[in-house]
Amino acid sequence: MQSRPGRSSATPFALLGLLSQGPGSGYDLKRRAEGSVGHFWSESYGQIYPTLKRLRSKGLVTCAVKARAGKPDRLVYTITRAGSKALKDWLAATPPGEPFRSALLLKLFFGDQVDPAISSGHLSSVRSEELDRLKHYDRVEQDIRRRYAGARGMPYWLATLSYGRHRSRAIVDWADETLRRLEAGAKK
Amino acid sequence: MQSRPGRSSATPFALLGLLSQGPGSGYDLKRRAEGSVGHFWSESYGQIYPTLKRLRSKGLVTCAVKARAGKPDRLVYTITRAGSKALKDWLAATPPGEPFRSALLLKLFFGDQVDPAISSGHLSSVRSEELDRLKHYDRVEQDIRRRYAGARGMPYWLATLSYGRHRSRAIVDWADETLRRLEAGAKK
DNA sequence: AAATGCATGTAACGCGTTACATGATTTT
DNA sequence: AAAATCATGTAACGCGTTACATGCATTT
Numbered sequence: 001m002q003s004r005p006g007r008s009s010a011t012p013f014a015l016l017g018l019l020s021q022g023p024g025s026g027y028d029l030k031r032r033a034e035g036s037v038g039h040f041w042s043e044s045y046g047q048i049y050p051t052l053k054r055l056r057s058k059g060l061v062t063c064a065v066k067a068r069a070g071k072p073d074r075l076v077y078t079i080t081r082a083g084s085k086a087l088k089d090w091l092a093a094t095p096p097g098e099p100f101r102s103a104l105l106l107k108l109f110f111g112d113q114v115d116p117a118i119s120s121g122h123l124s125s126v127r128s129e130e131l132d133r134l135k136h137y138d139r140v141e142q143d144i145r146r147r148y149a150g151a152r153g154m155p156y157w158l159a160t161l162s163y164g165r166h167r168s169r170a171i172v173d174w175a176d177e178t179l180r181r182l183e184a185g186a187k188k
Numbered sequence: 189m190q191s192r193p194g195r196s197s198a199t200p201f202a203l204l205g206l207l208s209q210g211p212g213s214g215y216d217l218k219r220r221a222e223g224s225v226g227h228f229w230s231e232s233y234g235q236i237y238p239t240l241k242r243l244r245s246k247g248l249v250t251c252a253v254k255a256r257a258g259k260p261d262r263l264v265y266t267i268t269r270a271g272s273k274a275l276k277d278w279l280a281a282t283p284p285g286e287p288f289r290s291a292l293l294l295k296l297f298f299g300d301q302v303d304p305a306i307s308s309g310h311l312s313s314v315r316s317e318e319l320d321r322l323k324h325y326d327r328v329e330q331d332i333r334r335r336y337a338g339a340r341g342m343p344y345w346l347a348t349l350s351y352g353r354h355r356s357r358a359i360v361d362w363a364d365e366t367l368r369r370l371e372a373g374a375k376k
Numbered sequence: 377a378a379a380t381g382c383a384t385g386t387a388a389c390g391c392g393t394t395a396c397a398t399g400a401t402t403t404t
Numbered sequence: 405a406a407a408a409t410c411a412t413g414t415a416a417c418g419c420g421t422t423a424c425a426t427g428c429a430t431t432t
Contacts, residue, residue: 379430380431382430387423387425389420389421389423390419390420390422392418393419394415396414397415399410401409402407402409402410
């Protein structure tokens with residue numbers, strides 16, 4: 001799309017991507033996101049509903065009202081040819097460098113201001129969080145291999161999972177190494 | 189500090205942390221940040237100047253005007269006892285889980301919508317970016333070891349650098365692995 | 377009777393970046 | 405003569421989250 005200087009948001013394209021896997025309501029997309037791109041992407045309703053309306057006004061999706069007895073109406077969105085084109089163009093564009101900000105590293109960086117046990121504590125915490133994540137990834141992998149066996153997207157889905165594994169593994173290793181070093185330094 | 193539900197920003201504490209290493213103006217702090225926490229934290233003037241004023245109104249820093257012939261006046265901020273206390277309290281508090289969002293992974297996840305060469309291209313790009321970063325980290329390490337030899341904070345500064353290395357290394361490994369797998373899958 | 381799930385949406389808020397405004401000095 | 409550096413700030417904007425509002429159905 002256009003967009004002056006800084007502007008740009010991946011959110012509309014995340015939604016188009018999810019819709020490329022099948023029509024759905026805003027509510028659906030939220031749940032679908034949690035069960036797939038959830039490890040590295042999240043959307044809130046405050047983003048989803050307005051964005052779907054904008055996508056519709058641009059002709060990138062269509063919307064149909066599905067009334068169902070007893071339950072609330074659903075607004076089911078479907079991606080259009082134009083939407084599919086827009087998605088593909090975005091996918092082809094070089095992703096922006098991701099500026100990363102870490103409060104953990106900030107705390108660690110100023111670690112000499114506090115008792116070393118505090119920094120060690122932070123490190124131990126993230127270490128165990130990342131170990132939990134690694135276990136979680138194992139479960140997710142088995143789950144999607146079973147549920148979507150043979151799907152064309154599978155290699156790509158597994159690739160994003162693998163990223164998570166490498167990332168978590170690296171953090172665990174770093175935490176171990178850093179805990180050892182800080183301990184050794186304090187003992188001196 | 190307090191702060192209802194969602195609120196919280198590490199920015200004031202990043203500035204307090206930088207001021208704990210010595211007094212400085214907003215301009216100074218920006219440059220100081222770039223040369224130290226720059227790899228994992230950044231602040232813009234739009235954040236720095238208003239935040240310094242707020243810190244001052246809370247008594248966490250003091251401000252003195254330094255006039256210098258020829259050059260513009262400087263507003264030099266100094267951390268107070270109360271500021272130092274606030275910083276230490278923040279450092280001791282458990283850092284929040286960091287929600288990470290990646291446009292790269294989003295593009296890769298929907299990779300089956302486009303030519304595989306596009307995903308491979310993205311992977312190659314990040315791979316070489318991270319390799320560049322690794323080289324950069326080497327230079328930075330030599331630099332700070334020389335310039336600040338013996339400093340109390342050194343082990344902590346090196347720890348954050350090490351994080352960057354582990355992270356970059358992991359991304360390179362992942363990219364290599366993923367490039368191989370996608371290639372193998374396409375050939376089948 | 378209360379809580380949870382389904383389903384859609386809006387309003388308010390906070391954070392952070394970018395762009396702009398100003399103005400003198402020094403470097404190219 | 406033009407550009408970069410020093411130095412401080414404000415205004416506008418965009419993104420994203422949280423909280424709120426509504427209302428019916430099902431589960432506890």
